[in-house]
Amino acid sequence: MSSAEVLASVDIVALRLDCEAQLELLVLRRPRAPFAGQWALPGVLVNGRSADVSLEAAAARALASKARLQPAYLEQVATLGNAVRDPRGWSLSTFYLALVPPQAQVEGEDLRFVPLAEVLQGRLPLPFDHLHLVRQAGERLASKAxxxxxxxxxxxxxxxxxxxxxxxxxxxxxxxxxxxxxxxxxxxxxxxxxxxxxxxxxxxxxxxxxxxxxxxxxxxxxxxxxxxxxx
Amino acid sequence: MSSAEVLASVDIVALRLDCEAQLELLVLRRPRAPFAGQWALPGVLVNGRSADVSLEAAAARALASKARLQPAYLEQVATLGNAVRDPRGWSLSTFYLALVPPQAQVEGEDLRFVPLAEVLQGRLPLPFDHLHLVRQAGERLASKAxxxxxxxxxxxxxxxxxxxxxxxxxxxxxxxxxxxxxxxxxxxxxxxxxxxxxxxxxxxxxxxxxxxxxxxxxxxxxxxxxxxxxx
DNA sequence: ATAATAGTGTCTGTGAGACATTATGTA
DNA sequence: TACATAATGTCTCACAGACACTATTAT
Incomplete structure (x- = not known):
């Protein structure tokens, strides 16, 4: 059997509270196409070449390598997969909800926290179906809270x-x-x-x-x- | 970017009640290697060549095509992925909990319902990490119930x-x-x-x-x- | 003293636990 | 009649909602 033609990724919905106790979402400027230069959820591709022993490890790597963050809480939310969410073809995203303590130092050129409300209201557009992932993660958090x-x-x-x-x-x-x-x-x-x-x-x-x-x-x-x- | 070397599948933990109100698990005799001939969870590979428009559709296809069953309830439980769960290499399994009405007619040569308790107690071994998937799906059902x-x-x-x-x-x-x-x-x-x-x-x-x-x-x-x- | 913020007390309502009691059928 | 099973009633308890009240600080 040849390798399956499916793109698998792990994406992270990382949230923290700002000083006014409003939720903020971690976004990253995409270094590569597609959507290069746009703010998006941090994520990594998972495949046989990456060294991750598991999905959990891939999620931790996504946060650690891209944002030098270690979450206080990490929970898999769901996996979304279909033929249209990524222009490159059939793709899967297993996405995680990560909670990080306030005032984590991550501000940088291509990494920042933005108000979650702005994202949910569509005033800060995200590529792919990342808005959908954010919504689902937010609902998970709300229902668990x-x-x-x-x-x-x-x-x-x-x-x-x-x-x-x-x-x-x-x-x-x-x-x-x-x-x-x-x-x-x-x-x-x-x-x-x-x-x-x-x-x-x-x-x-x-x-x-x-x-x-x-x-x-x-x-x-x-x-x-x-x-x-x-x- | 070449196609990623990861095997993605959808597996189904389909449960029903027997006439004594005990949970039963749907298992299928694997037609192909690895583990050909062994009883395992029904599942399908997802990749660009399969016609599924989404993961949900793939899950429905797995049940419909392999067991001619339409579940009354279908819920994604989680995705498990690591380098060792499948001998063929790094693999992902997005697995679903399916609830089907009692007395569905599916008995056949390579398809049957077995007592869930037997499986959980290890008296009916499953290949891969399917026992783990069954456990997680069962816990999800218990916690929701x-x-x-x-x-x-x-x-x-x-x-x-x-x-x-x-x-x-x-x-x-x-x-x-x-x-x-x-x-x-x-x-x-x-x-x-x-x-x-x-x-x-x-x-x-x-x-x-x-x-x-x-x-x-x-x-x-x-x-x-x-x-x-x-x- | 006054304002601000933290913390406690009280009363009500909902719904589960436990179990007794009543209702309605068959043999 | 005896028995089995279904359904209801009652009492207690835990805990959320609402809100009044008290406590402890700064200005």
Whole structure:
């Protein structure tokens, strides 16, 4: 059997929070055709010649080699494949949702974070069907945020309730009651996923904030609640 | 750029319920090397030469052409890719969970349903990493069954609470309170996902059963509850 | 003191768990 | 009648929603 005529790639939808707790998307200026010079999702081709032992490894390589980023959370979202998404022919994209801590230093000539909202509204066009991938990854994040602790991976290891609240709301796209979140954090604490450092953080004005620390048991696992935050 | 040296396939984990409400897995005797003659998951290669317009179409083709089956539910689970899963080299498998109604007529020389439990226990070995795919698909089904109406796709369109209960329990692998299920069905009814036909079914002995009808709004959608069935 | 922000308490509603009770059929 | 199976009712508990109230800081 000859090698199959299909182009397989791994693409990354990497998100972080900006200083106003809005989601940002990592984009990269494409070095090669097609769409050379355009901003697009970082990705790599997977084939027998690349050294990756697995798809996961290819995803990690895409982020590490193109952006020198190590995600706090990495999850495969889905694989999209059809005959028209790439002008070169039948192609497959297995795409991942990556969550990276805020203020990662990646600004450069051909690498930057852009507001996710701009992309979703089409004001910042992406080549291929990358907008579709971004949408699906965003929906995955939103749906997981209502019943899991996933948004904590967008924060520094040490965080406050206010920061966590902003992260959940950014992921879900809806307001969340702080009392609800406090209850959930309390449950995560009792199961060892986070802990109260005892430290306090002093905001510009007002009462000092409790500082929590995110300590996921297994790396990149998610704490799952048995209820959805009702919207 | 030459065609990439990667083998891409779509594999199907098709499940149905036997007459004792145990899950069964569809397996197919491989016509070609590698592993010719062994029972394995049905699947097809995807490449530019096959006529599939998309991965979804390839998945449907795999089921239709190899088993003449049309699934009531079809969902992409994930894509597994690495250098060692196929002796021919670096390969990708995008695999789908398919739910088919009971008593579908597919028995044949090189096509049959086998008890899922036998496969999971390793008493019925599968080639490649197919056991791994089956496990992941099974876990996906179990996790969805606790907060959605997915198991109803394993039933005939007309069903009773007892049948539904058996389906949920088979998917979850745990007993479920019939009162809980009745409550959920009532909620699905009020949102139009199922309806009370008014008919009754008379079991061998005992009170007649209400006959419900599964009428999913959008084909293959799932009703989602905002709580998990607490285990 | 006042404003701002963090954190707690209270009441309600929903829906699951557990289990008793009632309903309706067959043998 | 006895028995089997289906369906309902009741009570408790966990937890989200909503919102009032208290606590602790800076200005």
């Amino acid at each position: 209502v019943y899991s602790g996933v948004p904590l991976y967008l924060l520094e290891e040490h965080f406050t309730v206010t920061e966590a609240l902003a992260a959940f709301q950014a992921c879900i796209g809806q307001p969340v009651q702080h009392t609800t979140l406090r209850g959930r954090l309390e449950r995560m604490k009792s199961e060892g996923w986070i802990l109260d450092t005892g430290e306090k953080n002093q905001p510009r004005r007002g009462r000092p904030q409790t500082v929590w620390r995110h300590t996921p048991r297994q790396s990149q696992g998610v704490f799952t609640f048995d209820r959805s935050v009702l919207i | 606790v907060y959605s109406g997915v198991p109803l796709y394993l039933l005939e369109e007309h069903f009773t609470v007892t049948e539904a209960l058996a389906a949920f329990q088979a998917c979850i692998g745990q007993p479920v309170q019939h009162t809980t299920l009745r409550g959920r069905l009532e909620r699905m009814k009020s949102e139009g996902w199922i309806l009370d036909t008014g008919e009754k079914n008379q079991p061998r002995r005992g009170r007649p059963q209400t006959v419900w009808r599964h009428t999913p709004r959008q084909s293959q959608g799932v009703f989602t509850f905002d709580r998990s069935v607490l285990i």
